[in-house]
Amino acid sequence: MxxxxxxxxxxxxxxxxxxxxxxxxxxxxxxxxxxxxxxxxxxxxxxxxxxxxxxxxxxxxxxxxxxxxxxxxxxxxxxxxxxxxxxxxxxxxxxxxxxxxxxxxxxxxxxxxxxxxxxxxxxxxxPLVALTAWQALEAAGVTAGQRVLVLGGAGGVGHLAIQFAKARGAEVIATASEAKNDLVRSWGAGQVIDYRDAAELAAVPRVDAVIITVDDTLPPRGAVGEGTAVITITGLPDEQREQLEAWGAAPVERILVRADGTQLAEIAALAEAGAATxxxxxxxxxxxxxxxxxxxxxxxxxxxxxxxxxxxx
Known part of the structure; x- marks a missing residue:
């Protein structure tokens, strides 16, 4: 072969x-x-x-x-x-x-x-991006009625994190370039923020969870408050981690995806229901x-x- x-x-x-x-x-x-x-x-x-x-x-x-x-x-x-x-x-x-x-x-x-x-x-x-998104939301404890910020909403992990969070009943805000606004909204983001627009970033409301999928990227200050769960798949320098925790975030958690056929079956069920692509x-x-x-x-x-x-x- x-x-x-x-x-x-x-x-x-x-x-x-x-x-x-x-x-x-x-x-x-x-x-x-x-x-x-x-x-x-x-x-x-x-x-x-x-x-x-x-x-x-x-x-x-x-x-x-x-x-x-x-x-x-x-x-x-x-x-x-x-x-x-x-x-x-x-x-x-x-x-x-x-x-x-x-x-x-x-x-x-x-x-x-x-x-x-x-x-x-x-x-x-x-599989890798779907399980990463799934396990990030699990680590953040995202449930219905919460507000989630996905940094990097047009990427592999990001576009599935949006869909999975939406399927859990969460309100989703995502960052992306302006050109990808409509596409990211089609995946379930209620609000799409241009990551290069400082004014838009400053106006992001407090969220319950942040999913960081992009290197060297922090959520805007107003999004993080007491108990906000912050999950990163890329890791953060110590000074950025300390900054987030000083703002009131729960201890920042970095995750490494793990193979899991049972979770993939749950993801497949969402796909069959038309809730994930x-x-x-x-x-x-x-x-x-x-x-x-x-x-x-x-x-x-x-x-x-x-x-x-x-x-x-």
Whole structure:
């Protein structure tokens, strides 16, 4: 089968290649997935550029974590799944998973049925960002009637955090560029703030929770008050964390997404109910992975980039 391989640290076009390796075999508690599509995330390009572990995230020269496709083989103890099932997963994260290939091994517990209402490209693009958004809202304790501020509402995590918060019955405010206002509103944001407009930022009301999805970004002062939950997926310098807590925020929490097939199944149910969709910025073939990673590195992605491995799935 074809599989992506990195030759070491460096620019995408210099270190990415396609190689032929043997098809994987399912072990106990595992399935083999015939890969249809794989999502790309900022962590993919960061770990490729450095060719080393990224905190607790394991580096491997055969990359990929997101995956959607069809079950092609089932190992002992994975009897919940059958050959032919359409599935998606965040495989093994933060350990290596090797999903950027024609076939991938996935632990049975990481899998969920892919939403019938999503294309294979959408399902492949979703898992890491969808679970990140889901787990961020869980960490913030967001419930119906609360007000949530999503910083970076047009990004991969941000656009799903808006939809999931809306599905929980929360009022959502999001930041984005002015050009993306209508799109971000279509995902459920009641108010969209131009992140470059100081006056608009200053007018943001107090919120119950802030979800930070963008590096080096703080919520406006007026949004944070006593007990405001602040969740970051990127981390904050100590001085920014201390500033937020001085404003009254609950202790700022940084989360690292974890693979969870049960939560993905809940997300799939929302998708089937018409309450969640994945916006595809662009798609690329497997042999165009360098260009796909360069698109992610551009910082101009709206929603997600997907790599199509098998267009027939």
């Amino acid at each position: 074809r599989s992506v391989k990195y030759s070491g640290a460096g620019q995408a076009a210099e270190v990415i290649s396609l190689t032929e390796i043997e098809n994987p075999q399912a072990g106990r508690g595992e399935v083999v997935v015939k890969v249809g599509a794989v999502g790309l995330n900022p962590v993919d390009v960061k770990i490729r550029a450095a060719a080393t572990d990224f905190g607790p995230i394991e580096y491997t020269d055969r990359p990929g974590w997101d995956v959607a496709g069809i079950v092609s083989a089932v190992g002992d103890g994975a009897d919940r799944w059958s050959v032919g099932d359409r599935v998606f997963a965040l495989a093994a994260f933060p350990a290596a998973a090797h999903t950027l290939a024609e076939y991938a091994i996935v632990a049975a517990g990481d899998l969920a049925p892919a939403p019938a209402s999503w294309s294979t490209a959408q399902a492949g693009a979703a 994945v916006h595809l910025d662009s798609t690329f073939r497997l042999d165009e992975l360098a260009a796909a990673q360069e698109r992610v590195e551009s910082g101009r992605v709206t929603g997600k980039v997907a790599v199509i491995v098998d267009r027939d799935l």
